[in-house]
Amino acid sequence: MQAVGVLDLAVQALWVLVFPGVFFITTLALLWEWLDRKFYARLQNRVGPLHTGWHGILQPLMDFLKLLGKEDLTPAKADRRSFAAVPVVMLVISLTMCMFLPVVDMDPNTPGIQGILSFEGDLVLVLFLSTLMAIAIVLAGHFSSNPFGETGAARTGMLLISFEIPLILSVLTPALLAHSLRISTITESLKQLQPAYAWLMVLPFVVYVIALQAELERIPFDVSHAETEIVHGWQVEYSGKKLAIIHLAEDIMLVFGAGMVTTLFLGGPYLLEYIPLDVFSAQFATFMATSWVGTVYYTLVFVLKSALVVLLLSNMRTLFARWRIDQIVHAGWKVMVPIALFNLILVHVALTYIFPVLGVL
Amino acid sequence: MVRLGKMEGELIRSISKRPATVIYPFTKDGLNIPPGLRARWSYANPDMCTGCKICERVCPSGAIEMVECGPDDVRTKTGFRPICHFDRCILCGQCVESCPRDVLRLTDSFEMAFLSREDMVLR
Amino acid sequence: MTTPDERRVVVPPRVSIPIGPQHPALKEPGMFRLTVEGERIVDAEVNIGYNHRGIEKLAESKTHLQNLYLMERICGICSATHNGNYAQAVEFAAEVEIPERAKFIRTLTWELERIHSHILWLGVAFHEVGFDTAFMYSWRDREVVMDMLEDLSGNRVNYGMNTIGGVRRDVSDELRLRLLKGLDKLEERMEYYRDVAIYEKTFWDRVAGVGLLETGVAKRTGAVGPTARGSNVPVDVRFNDPTQAYAHIRDSGEFEMVLSDRCDVAGRSIVRVTETIESVRMCRWLLNNMPDGPIRERVRPRIQPNEVLARYEAPRGECIHYLVTNGTQSPERIKIRAPTHANWVSMAHCLRGGYIADAPIVLAAIDPCFSCTDRVVIVDADEHTLELVPLDVLRVRANRWYKENNRSSD
């Protein structure tokens, strides 16, 4: 009994720390940064990272290690402890959020693919955590007690208010379709829906991707960094280890964001299951859930789909200039929120009136 | 006329294009070094030099100094020859132009990094 | 009459954000103190002088020929401007007429430089609003004109094309063909920027209606160059008071002054981009109509006593060289009024009432060049005084200031 418990604990620890936990996610984060930078550079007719590893694939890692070794300064006016706490808090929050991503099946007894953490209502918790992340950023700017940092923090706050709402509203659509607030159940039941439902997912997908871009503070929503205006805003006073951790946390947020799009809108780690053949039925799922083939297969599909999302996000980053904060708030409240609300109404109407009439269900 | 994402076409085209970056120290292709580049100073034609000191006088940055000819130098008429303190040279080419005997040149070797100031005295 | 102390207005606590002296939005040191309420700028104070180098004084101790290269180094971007304009000033003072072909080549260098400067500005403007893709593209395309200039003059930045009495290098036939090819490429790319890139909505939103400079204000504050032309003020020395080959260019009737009545940063962008295309066409015209003949005239090194004013439309606006000669090889006095200097006043006007987010693009919109401009003049706007401060007085003041504001405590 005792031995089993210890073994169990060891396996759990392995999951959390190595795969699909901290190590896997960190690797993926650095990989996504590379992909993002490389694609960004190629779109701009440049070469991007080149010399460290194959086509510069190790460059993000090198940058991280280099930053770790740099001098770590704390401004005299800053509140020392809170200033130092913010990067850690950001890293922890972002890692925790990634624990909810269903990459491989962690619990074969329950149908669907679970992340390391999974329970009824975890979607709400994840959304809450992502808001918490933004608040950590606001605090980071505030604690550095620098006019640039404070302006950056204020802008982050505005960005958050404007784009958190469309983000949450767009997430509601898959939840409504799946009648659940559990991430794994949503993915599982979306798989079983008819293709007609895909049309309902288009609009929230677009809204979510745009809001995600804002959440990740990337162009055109990078007002809170805005290098030429407020010198990297809330990050301005961070250096050395703290900056390295902040960058890592941001990359992990990218993993989470791309993973969320994959999970909620692109069908998660399922791919072959969408082919309507008998082979890919319930037995297939059980087989995949219990053998190592499933681990490889689910991971691959997940990584591939997320990579596509990352490419999409990089393309957005390349295509636009930085909007001014008032224009962003304007876009958020006057365009994004109405679209998200309209979409919700559309989904409701479709589900209760149109689809039953058409006989889709 | 004004709309979002106007440049997408150009972006997509850029992916398949060769990058504009020249990976310089590894390759020099694409640097487009023109024939008339004004780079490293050289005392190219010592046989012709008369030691007239015109180059020293015109040099705007005082880079040229006239020194007495050493044992292995070509002896000029006045016994002086120019050397260039390359750390001061602004590569204007005025000395080349003003020299009456076509002695000096600005060559096209453009990699001009030196380890010490002594190395920068070009003879 | 009230004393300055009584006149002071008590302002509510506002945040004052410094832009500069070191700031990523600025290519050179300059300081702009913005007083903001939230995101709005309520006051802007321009504070320059970080790049004073004493070039005018130094020039008095050098010969005219040497000064050419000194002038060239006033500014890295308009090197041909100062170099050519100084050469022109000395020629005016010596009262010599330079050969036609030399005029054409000098003008060609100037126009190529305008192309490079405007593309550089375009890239900077894109960068200021975070449009890094267009920034990368435009600077990539700028390489074409940089290579052309290098091919023409032997150096990428300090061309040193002009000498007193003409130019130093000729344009051979092969070079002419290479230049024409490069111009075709540039024209195609610039048309892309004119028609597509600046109309990208996110960029357009950042420049349209930003940094308004009404025609009247532009005239009153004496704006020059594209800043003025973007506000529909027709000032362009190339057309108003042409020198060198510009007279031929104007007489050919194929070219027109580029104006925009938008009065905002967008207007200035349009003016600059269109002007670049116009410059490309001018270069082509110059290459095709270049007369044969010598490229330089011997001018004796001693210039007779004279007092002249040379004007030239630099990429940023009108550049004036005021030269007094005294019969020796060196100038008695040279005074340079660079275009940026004329644009400061109007810029402070543009900044007020805008957003902080707009400050970099508004600053960039006049294409400021600090090293051209910096002089030790302290202008106290509150008391409307203007004083020229010699160095020793400055030093005494600095010492006193440091004694009063002890810094070592924190």
Ligand code: SF4
């Ligand atoms: S290099 Fe030319 S100018 Fe200089 S001393 Fe010799 S001959 Fe005279």
Ligand code: SF4
């Ligand atoms: S190139 Fe110019 S600066 Fe250099 S040595 Fe010759 S005259 Fe002097």
